Amino acid sequence: MIAVLAGCDKTRRSPGRAYMPDMSYSRAYETYSSTENLKENGINYTARPVEGTIARGDMASYENKNDSTGYARSAVVKNPLDFSTIDMKEAERLYLVNCAICHGSKLDGNGPLWNGGDGPYPAAPKNLLADDMKAMTEGTMFHSLTYGKNLMGSYASQLSTLQRWEVIAYIKMKQGGTATTTTTVVADTTAAAIK
Numbered sequence: 440m441i442a443v444l445a446g447c448d449k450t451r452r453s454p455g456r457a458y459m460p461d462m463s464y465s466r467a468y469e470t471y472s473s474t475e476n477l478k479e480n481g482i483n484y485t486a487r488p489v490e491g492t493i494a495r496g497d498m499a500s501y502e503n504k505n506d507s508t509g510y511a512r513s514a515v516v517k518n519p520l521d522f523s524t525i526d527m528k529e530a531e532r533l534y535l536v537n538c539a540i541c542h543g544s545k546l547d548g549n550g551p552l553w554n555g556g557d558g559p560y561p562a563a564p565k566n567l568l569a570d571d572m573k574a575m576t577e578g579t580m581f582h583s584l585t586y587g588k589n590l591m592g593s594y595a596s597q598l599s600t601l602q603r604w605e606v607i608a609y610i611k612m613k614q615g616g617t618a619t620t621t622t623t624v625v626a627d628t629t630a631a632a633i634k
Contacts (some may be wrong), residue, residue: 498600505586516578520604522612530609533602537594542567546613562590573614580607 493499498519503509535544541564543550548566552558565572584603587593594603 494599498604501581501585501600503582505582510579510582513578513582514576516576516581518577518581518604518608520601520608522608525605525608527609527612530605533598533606534609537597538606541591546610564591567610568614577604577607577611580610 501516503513503516539550541550541552541560542548543553543564546567548564549555550558550564552560553563556563581603583591584594584598584606586595598606
């Protein structure tokens with residue numbers, strides 16, 4: 440028995456038929472490619488999320504801007520977390536990893552970068568146990584962590600919103616009071632000053 444296989448020797452040159460020929464096809468762009476050629480074609484692509492979006496699992500965004508008005512308004516912002524349900528071990532770990540390098544593990548402003556003036560840091564970090572820091576509201580601390588203050592840079596990229604609030608609750612606990620009692624007294628005086 441002999442089997443013969445025969446094939447077409449014609450090469451197909453047409454793309455065939457489109458089911459819905461009036462559909463438009465978008466151009467594909469590489470995520471990390473240069474966006475200069477896109478701007479020439481009228482496309483504004485920045486590879487950034489749309490303003491106002493919130494990362495999945497993150498808390499609502501902080502609405503105060505980084506200006507003097509936003510800083511003043513931050514005094515009335517309260518910690519949205521219930522103080523009794525915060526995992527203080529995790530909050531302490533976050534503080535030690537992100538803040539203790541400057542402010543010290545005892546919150547006294549004598550971290551390894553300052554080291555009593557012998558470290559590489561040119562200025563002493565803020566003593567978080569000082570009276571002015573005890574009087575600072577949670578909202579103002581959150582504003583400072585989010586945008587930075589003086590020589591301290593922003594920690595918004597290192598700590599999520601939830602983690603920043605946890606660190607603030609830890610600091611307030613170490614300062615010797617619950618966060619809500621300190622916030623209420625100072626927030627009322629700051630709100631009157633804004634008006």
